[in-house]
Each structure stands twice: as C-alpha cells, then as structure tokens.
Amino acid sequence: MILSKNNQAKIRIHIVGCGPRTGTTLMAEMAIACWAIDLYTEHEDSIYTRPSRQANIFLTKRPRDVLVVEPMLRLLPNLYVIYMLRDPRDTIASKHRKDPDHYWASLRYWKAYSPYGRKLQAHPRFITVRYEDLVQKPDEVQAYLMQRMPFLQQRASFSRYHEFAQPSKCSLDALCGIRPIASSSVGKWRKHLSRVTGQLKLHGEQAIASDLIEYGYESDESWLNELKGVSPDYRESHWPEYFTPKELKKRMRGKYSRAFAAFLRNFGN
Numbered sequence: 001m002i003l004s005k006n007n008q009a010k011i012r013i014h015i016v017g018c019g020p021r022t023g024t025t026l027m028a029e030m031a032i033a034c035w036a037i038d039l040y041t042e043h044e045d046s047i048y049t050r051p052s053r054q055a056n057i058f059l060t061k062r063p064r065d066v067l068v069v070e071p072m073l074r075l076l077p078n079l080y081v082i083y084m085l086r087d088p089r090d091t092i093a094s095k096h097r098k099d100p101d102h103y104w105a106s107l108r109y110w111k112a113y114s115p116y117g118r119k120l121q122a123h124p125r126f127i128t129v130r131y132e133d134l135v136q137k138p139d140e141v142q143a144y145l146m147q148r149m150p151f152l153q154q155r156a157s158f159s160r161y162h163e164f165a166q167p168s169k170c171s172l173d174a175l176c177g178i179r180p181i182a183s184s185s186v187g188k189w190r191k192h193l194s195r196v197t198g199q200l201k202l203h204g205e206q207a208i209a210s211d212l213i214e215y216g217y218e219s220d221e222s223w224l225n226e227l228k229g230v231s232p233d234y235r236e237s238h239w240p241e242y243f244t245p246k247e248l249k250k251r252m253r254g255k256y257s258r259a260f261a262a263f264l265r266n267f268g269n
C-alpha cells in the first residue's frame with residue numbers, strides 16, 4: 001500500500017483488550033455498524049497502521065496493543081483507546097470457530113496484558129468497557145462511549161447492530177456468526193470448572209483472585225470453593241500456555257520509537 005503524507009485521520013479509535021476472546025471484535029463491529037465511522041480495517045491491524053486515505057474517523061483493533069498504547073496516547077491527542085475488559089475465567093473457557101476442539105487462550109494473556117490496562121485507567125482517552133456490560137446493556141454502553149467521545153454520530157443502536165453489521169470472514173469467525181446481542185456467555189466458566197481448575201494449577205490461584213475483586217467480578221474468594229474436588233484439565237490451548245521473555249519483548253519492540261514516528265507524521269501534517 002502506497003501512502004501519501006496527506007493520508008490522515010482527524011480522529012483515531014483503536015480497540016485493545018485484556019487478551020483474546022474479550023469482545024474486541026464485537027466492539028469493533030458494533031462501532032462500525034452503529035456509528036458514522038468512515039474508515040476502518042477489516043479485522044485486526046496494529047495501532048501503527050496508517051489510514052489508506054483521508055478520514056474523519058479511522059477505527060482499528062488489536063487486543064495485544066494494550067502493551068504499546070501508553071506512549072501513543074501521550075503523543076497523539078487525536079487517539080482514543082477502547083479497552084475491553086472481561087472476566088478472565090470466561091476468556092479461558094472460550095473457544096474459536098477456527099479451532100473448536102481447543103480452548104483458545106490461557107491465563108498467560110491476563111497476566112501479561114491486564115497490568116498495562118490497569119496502569120492507564122485514569123487516562124481521559126483510555127476508555128474501559130466491560131464485556132459483560134456490552135452484552136447485557138449495549139445501549140447504555142453506547143451512550144457512555146458517546147459521552148466520552150462526543151464527536152461520534154449515531155446511526156443505529158448497539159442493541160440492533162446485528163441488523164446492519166457486515167463483518168469480514170475473519171471477524172465472522174471470531175464472532176461465531178452474527179446474531180442479536182445475548183449475555184449467555186457471561187459466567188460460562190461455571191460449565192468449564194475443570195478448565196478453570198487446570199489453569200489455576202498452572203498459573204497460580206493468585207493470578208486472578210485479587211483481580212476479580214478489584215474489578216468487581218467477585219466480592220471475595222469464596223468462588224474458589226466451587227473448584228474443590230474438581231479434576232484439573234491440563235489440555236493445551238490453541239495458543240501456547242506461557243509467554244517467553246523473547247515473545248513479549250517482540251510484541252513491545254519499537255514501542256517508543258514507533259510512537260514518536262507517528263507523532264512526527266501527525267505534527268508534520
């Protein structure tokens with residue numbers, strides 16, 4: 001793709017998450033279908049992706065970019081980040097159409113990504129959306145986001161997104177099809193207690209116990225009683241169980257230099 005220096009977006013919205021299977025695709029498709037977004041990528045593109053043409057609002061999403069958004073937020077005043085937060089027990093119990101025989105992701109993502117999301121909670125252009133709120137009260141979430149981003153123009157209600165969405169094949173696979181918003185996936189981990197038990201054995205109970213209280217998913221640690229006597233499921237996830245230091249380093253490579261380059265491009269235009 002050849003890009004002119006004039007290829008700019010007045011506003012950039014980028015969607016990240018506390019890991020895979022956190023609702024980033026759903027959030028993106030709802031935004032595209034229900035707001036006046038005039039440029040967007042088909043499924044996943046990094047925060048460093050430049051628009052292919054001039055646009056008022058350019059929307060992209062990639063969950064793992066929560067690792068690198070901090071310097072971009074510092075340097076680009078037109079950047080808004082939506083951070084999808086989901087109960088980590090539900091994320092590790094979720095599967096993907098591409099590999100229905102395996103759970104998609106382990107607790108490695110929560111352990112690696114959530115500290116970066118926590119660090120940015122107070123930033124005015126870093127907006128946290130709980131997946132549970134999005135599927136249980138979508139129109140309230142839409143109103144909240146429009147309050148935080150008043151430049152958005154509504155074309156339809158989030159609760160009706162399925163009537164207007166035209167996702168790509170990759171997005172359709174991630175969503176497992178287009179259908180009306182439903183909250184049936186909330187708390188689904190209780191049907192996968194062996195999986196949750198196995199993940200806690202591998203990553204440690206404290207990997208999520210205090211976080212669940214902090215984010216309002218639990219009031220105490222009594223939920224752990226539900227796992228007593230449950231045989232752990234140690235079967236491999238679709239993605240590797242742990243991050244290697246090399247892999248995490250690669251995901252954050254150029255974090256500051258690429259943010260500065262984006263700032264210079266923005267300043268130069």
